[in-house]
Amino acid sequence: xxxxxxxxxxxxxxxxxxxxxxxxxxDFQATTxxxxxxFPKQSLMLMATSNEGSKAxxxxxxxxxxxxxxxxxxxxxxxxxxxxxxxxxxxxxxxxPRGTSGGADTQYFGPGTRLTVL
Amino acid sequence: QxxxxxxxxxxxxxxxxxxxxxxxxxxSAFQYFMWYRQYSRKGPELLMYTYSSGNKEDGxxxxxxxxxxxxxxxxxxxxxxxxxxxxxxAMKAGGYQKVTFGTGTKLQVIP
Numbered sequence: 001x002x003x004x005x006x007x008x009x010x011x012x013x014x015x016x017x018x019x020x021x022x023x024x025x026x027d028f029q030a031t032t033x034x035x036x037x038x039f040p041k042q043s044l045m046l047m048a049t050s051n052e053g054s055k056a057x058x059x060x061x062x063x064x065x066x067x068x069x070x071x072x073x074x075x076x077x078x079x080x081x082x083x084x085x086x087x088x089x090x091x092x093x094x095x096x097p098r099g100t101s102g103g104a105d106t107q108y109f110g111p112g113t114r115l116t117v118l
Numbered sequence: 119q120x121x122x123x124x125x126x127x128x129x130x131x132x133x134x135x136x137x138x139x140x141x142x143x144x145x146s147a148f149q150y151f152m153w154y155r156q157y158s159r160k161g162p163e164l165l166m167y168t169y170s171s172g173n174k175e176d177g178x179x180x181x182x183x184x185x186x187x188x189x190x191x192x193x194x195x196x197x198x199x200x201x202x203x204x205x206x207x208a209m210k211a212g213g214y215q216k217v218t219f220g221t222g223t224k225l226q227v228i229p
Contacts, residue, residue, distance in 0.1 A: 006161075041126070043206065043221040044162070093161050097214070104150055104169070104213030109161035 003027055004096050006110035013084055014118055020080045021113045023050075023094030029074035030096035034107065035067075038091045050077040084117040091115075121145050124207055124220030133229050137194040141207035141220045144188065148209040148218075151183050153192045156204045156222065165205075166192065197227045 003026040013019050023033055031052045036044040048069055049057040056069035066088075068080040081088055093112040097105035124141045131137055139153075150169055154162035166181040168174045174181045180193040190209070194201055207220040 004161075041224075044219045046216065049216075091159070095161075100167070106152065106164060106167050107208075107217060108164065109154075111161045112159070114159065 004094065004108050004110040006094055006113050008113060009111060010114040010116075012116045012118065015085050016083055018080055018082045019084055019115060020078055021092055021094075021115075023077045023079070023096070023110050025075045025096040025098075025108075028096070028098050030077075030098070031074060032097060033071065033077040034095045034097075035069065035077075035079050036093045036095065038093060038112075044093065047079075050079075052077075081115065084115070086117045089115055089117045119144055121218050122207065122209060122220045125223055126221050128224040128226055130226045130228060131197055133197060133199060133227055135197050135227075137197050137201070137225060137227075139192040139194075139205050139207075139223050139225070141190050141209075142188055143190075143209060143218075145209075145211065145218075146185075146188065147211040148188075150210045150213065151181070151190050152208040152217070153179075153181055154206040154208060154219075155201075156206060158203075162206055197225075199227050199229050202226045 005024045007022045033050040035047045047062045050069045050071040052071040058064045071077045095107040095109045097107050099105045122143045153166040156162040168181050171183045171185045178195045182191040204222040204224045206222040208217045210217045
C-alpha cells in the first residue's frame with residue numbers, strides 16, 4: 001500500500017514557540033494533502049487541505065495564521081503551529097489521496113505527530 | 119444531527135468471536151465507503167474500500183453497504199487480540215471529494 005510518513009513522531013515545546021511538522025508521500029505524488037487533528041477518544045477533525053502550488057484551504061474555525069501550511073512539492077507538505085499554546089497539544093495526522101482504478105481516490109494516512117505544549 | 123454516526127464503544131469480545139461494527143449516515147449523496155483501523159497513538163490504516171451498495175470480502179474482513187438504509191457494517195471473523203484497535207468508518211460523495219469520518223468504535227478482543 002501507499003506510504004505516507006510524518007516527522008517528527010512526537011514533539012514537546014514551550015508555550016510561545018513554533019513547531020513544524022512534515023508530511024511526505026514516499027511512493028507516489030500528491031498534489032493535495034490533508035491535515036487532521038485528533039483529540040483523545042475523538043475522531044479526526046479536518047483542519048485544512050494543502051494544495052501544491054497554491055494556498056491551503058482551511059476549514060471553518062481553523063486559524064490560518066496560527067496553522068501555516070506549505071505544500072512545497074508533490075511529495076511534501078508542512079504544517080507549522082505558530083506561537084503554540086497548551087490548548088494546541090494534540091495528535092496531528094496528515095493524509096494523502098492516491099487514485100484508484102475505479103476513478104476515485106482513497107486516503108492514506110501518516111503515522112501522526114503528537115504535540116505537547118508546556 | 120451528525121452526518122455520520124458511530125457507536126464509540128468500547129466493544130469487548132472473546133477471541134474467535136465474530137465482530138460487527140456499524141455506522142449510519144444521513145447524506146444520501148455518499149457513494150464511497152471506507153473502514154480504517156487505528157491503533158493507539160498511530161495513524162489510521164485503510165482496511166476496506168467499497169463503492170455503492172453491496173458486500174466486499176478481504177480475508178477475515180467483510181464490508182457491507184446498504185444505501186437504502188444508509189447503513190454500513192464491517193464484520194471481523196475469528197477475531198484476534200491483534201484486532202484490538204479503534205475502527206473508523208468514513209465516506210464521501212464523489213470520487214475525489216472530502217471524506218467524512220465517524221467517531222470510531224474502540225474494539226477489545228480478549229484472549
